[in-house]
Amino acid sequence: METTTVKNRNEWYRLLPKMDELLAQDWAKALIDIYGRTPVMTALRTGLEQIREEIPGLYTKEELMDALKLYPAQVRKTLAMTNERHFKRVHNATGVVLHTNLGRAPMSKKLLAEVTQQLIGYSNLEYDLNAGQRGERYAHFNERICAITGAEDCLVVNNNAAAVLLMLSALGKGKEVIVSRGEQVEIGGKFRIPDIMDQSGCRRVEVGTTNKTRIEDYAEAITEETAALLKVQTSNFKIVGFTQTAEREELVALGREKGLPVLEDLGSGVLVDLSRYGMAKEPTVQDSLKAGVDLVTFSGDKLLGGPQAGIIVGKKCYIDKLKKHPLTRAMRIDKFTAAYLETLFCYYQDLRVAERTIPVLRMLSASKEELKDRAERLRALLLEEIERNRQVYDVHVLPESESVCISVVECESAAGGGSLPGETLPSYGVRIEGPRLHPDQVTERLRKGDEPVILRTLDGGLLFDVRTLEDEELPIVADAVARNIP
Numbered sequence: 001m002e003t004t005t006v007k008n009r010n011e012w013y014r015l016l017p018k019m020d021e022l023l024a025q026d027w028a029k030a031l032i033d034i035y036g037r038t039p040v041m042t043a044l045r046t047g048l049e050q051i052r053e054e055i056p057g058l059y060t061k062e063e064l065m066d067a068l069k070l071y072p073a074q075v076r077k078t079l080a081m082t083n084e085r086h087f088k089r090v091h092n093a094t095g096v097v098l099h100t101n102l103g104r105a106p107m108s109k110k111l112l113a114e115v116t117q118q119l120i121g122y123s124n125l126e127y128d129l130n131a132g133q134r135g136e137r138y139a140h141f142n143e144r145i146c147a148i149t150g151a152e153d154c155l156v157v158n159n160n161a162a163a164v165l166l167m168l169s170a171l172g173k174g175k176e177v178i179v180s181r182g183e184q185v186e187i188g189g190k191f192r193i194p195d196i197m198d199q200s201g202c203r204r205v206e207v208g209t210t211n212k213t214r215i216e217d218y219a220e221a222i223t224e225e226t227a228a229l230l231k232v233q234t235s236n237f238k239i240v241g242f243t244q245t246a247e248r249e250e251l252v253a254l255g256r257e258k259g260l261p262v263l264e265d266l267g268s269g270v271l272v273d274l275s276r277y278g279m280a281k282e283p284t285v286q287d288s289l290k291a292g293v294d295l296v297t298f299s300g301d302k303l304l305g306g307p308q309a310g311i312i313v314g315k316k317c318y319i320d321k322l323k324k325h326p327l328t329r330a331m332r333i334d335k336f337t338a339a340y341l342e343t344l345f346c347y348y349q350d351l352r353v354a355e356r357t358i359p360v361l362r363m364l365s366a367s368k369e370e371l372k373d374r375a376e377r378l379r380a381l382l383l384e385e386i387e388r389n390r391q392v393y394d395v396h397v398l399p400e401s402e403s404v405c406i407s408v409v410e411c412e413s414a415a416g417g418g419s420l421p422g423e424t425l426p427s428y429g430v431r432i433e434g435p436r437l438h439p440d441q442v443t444e445r446l447r448k449g450d451e452p453v454i455l456r457t458l459d460g461g462l463l464f465d466v467r468t469l470e471d472e473e474l475p476i477v478a479d480a481v482a483r484n485i486p
């Protein structure tokens, strides 16, 4: 008996399909169209290898036939898994508009669609189509930025940290730059103003104290060696109580008197007066330039709502110096950023259009009625999905006391991204709670799902703040949540 089985098994190996036979089959050809020949061959071979290894443990030929029947599906699954992208869209139900871990400013579908058309194939990135000669990559948006901010000139580099480093390197290297002790801040991700100042090669002269710096402190510190006065927007924390800072106007007057440029790192560069949306007034880029600051730097992907970038606006004589500095070439933006910025600033020409189009502004300016309506729609979709899942999977209905409770609640969202410290915005969300609900477990499952949803847990329940969810995301979120709650 024993010998026959082994002999039979040896024959079974001959039942395994050959590679050329497999490649001639329609399902394999279809996979090659999607994934290409080499990955498909690798997956086919791996799958066969697995079946081959299983043969010694099989008892009947039927078992082998079953394994071969499952083989195409197995190959498909392997290919889908190896082809899965690590970089994914996630659904942000935290209510934090500028979430540093979630890519800061969300990108706009509309803007991306427009920009994609410009980026396919070649472009006039550095080509002047009128003159038929070399052009500048900054020419696409310079005039627009200047028109909106009121600046004489501008320059854009990779991010705001780079902008600050460039500004200090070009104007302060080997000389002294005066800054208040109250503004020697850490922004996050280990970006510290004092480190950047040291890196630029300027000598850091700190004046005043943590809570108080007067204009006289700057005046007394000025020497022959002083190159500039630096102001930093302390955008991620608040010092309250016995405090004082020198006003922009005072710094500008002092700079003018001594012939020194006043530089400002504005951090979250906002172009819109946020008090329109019921938030505290954050100085706008225009305010800073109007006060006479010579160079202002700010981020592209914070409150501006654009791509990662460091935008420098101000006096032409200083921008010219920055343009000539070798670091500028090392920090230059790519074509995606150039195209996205031009389109973004086009929409900024009309505030009402900007509020409708740019996701950050749309989220910050959303009215309470709008948010409440969206939360109610999310709740309705959720109930629908849960009911549908019950019917499909024939799950028995839990008694009232054990099932989850889904309600629309008021909550607080935040601007985030190190902007508007301590400020929250009244918002609406959907809250889910129940005796059989394990918030941490559901949160983890939603995070690891095909359509990852990031949310907050609150007092033993789940909270989905709808401020940071677009309408088109509601059905996706409802589906993911319905599949993951008891």
Ligand SMILES: *Cc1c(COP(=O)(O)O)cnc(C)c1O
Binding pocket: 159, 160, 161, 162, 164, 187, 191, 232, 233, 234, 235, 236, 265, 266, 267, 268, 298, 299, 300, 301, 309, 310, 418
């Ligand atoms: C965020 C921020 C930065 C860094 O900007 P990135 O665009 O992230 O490089 C620098 N300074 C201030 C004050 C900031 O708030």
